[in-house]
Amino acid sequence: GAVVSQHPSRVICKSGTSVKIECRSLDFQATTMFWYRQFPKQSLMLMATSNEGSKATYEQGVEKDKFLINHASLTLSTLTVTSAHPEDSSFYICSARDSSERTDTQYFGPGTRLTVL
Amino acid sequence: QKEVEQNSGPLSVPEGAIASLNCTYSDRGSQSFFWYRQYSGKSPELIMSIYSNGDKEDGRFTAQLNKASQYVSLLIRDSQPSDSATYLCAVIERYSTLTFGKGTMLLVSP
Numbered sequence: 001g002a003v004v005s006q007h008p009s010r011v012i013c014k015s016g017t018s019v020k021i022e023c024r025s026l027d028f029q030a031t032t033m034f035w036y037r038q039f040p041k042q043s044l045m046l047m048a049t050s051n052e053g054s055k056a057t058y059e060q061g062v063e064k065d066k067f068l069i070n071h072a073s074l075t076l077s078t079l080t081v082t083s084a085h086p087e088d089s090s091f092y093i094c095s096a097r098d099s100s101e102r103t104d105t106q107y108f109g110p111g112t113r114l115t116v117l
Numbered sequence: 118q119k120e121v122e123q124n125s126g127p128l129s130v131p132e133g134a135i136a137s138l139n140c141t142y143s144d145r146g147s148q149s150f151f152w153y154r155q156y157s158g159k160s161p162e163l164i165m166s167i168y169s170n171g172d173k174e175d176g177r178f179t180a181q182l183n184k185a186s187q188y189v190s191l192l193i194r195d196s197q198p199s200d201s202a203t204y205l206c207a208v209i210e211r212y213s214t215l216t217f218g219k220g221t222m223l224l225v226s227p
Contacts, residue, residue: 044205093161103168108153
C-alpha cells in the first residue's frame, strides 16, 4: 500500500523557537497533502490543505502566519510551526492523496509529537 | 455543516465475537467512505474503503454502505484483542476534504 513518512517523529523545543515537520509520500505522487492536529483524547482536526505549487488553504481559526506550509514537490510537504508556545504542543499528522488513484483515498503519515517547553 | 456521527463507545466484545461499528452521515453528496483504525498515540491507518451500496469484504473486515439511509458500517469477525482501538468513519465528496466522525472505541477482551 501507499506509504507516507513524517520526520521527525518526536520533537521537544523551547518556547519561541520554530519547528519544521516534513511529510513525504514514498511510493506515489501526491498533488494534495493535508495537515491535521490531534490533542489527547480528541478528534483529528484538519488544519490545512496543501496543493503542490500553490498556496495552502487553511481551515477557519488556523493562523496561516504561525503554521507555514510549503508543498514544493509532488512528494514533499512541510509544516513549520513558528514561534512555538506550549499550547502548540500536540500530535501533528499529515496525509496524502494519491494523484494516480481515481478515488479520494488519503494515506496518513505516522505523526509528529511536538512538545513545547 | 457536514456531519459524521458515531457512537463513542466503548464497544466491548469478547474475543472471537463479531464487532459491529456504525456511522451515519449528513451530506447526501458524499461519494467515498472510509474506515480508519487508530491505536492510542498513533496515526490513523486505513482499514477499508467503500464507494457503492452493498457489502465489501476484506479478510475479517466487512464494510456495508447504504446511501439511501446515509449509513455505513464496519463488521469485524473473529475479533482479537489486537483489534482494540478507536475506529474512525470518514466520508468525502469528490475532490473535497475528509469529514471524520469522533470515532468509536472498541475493546476486545481475551
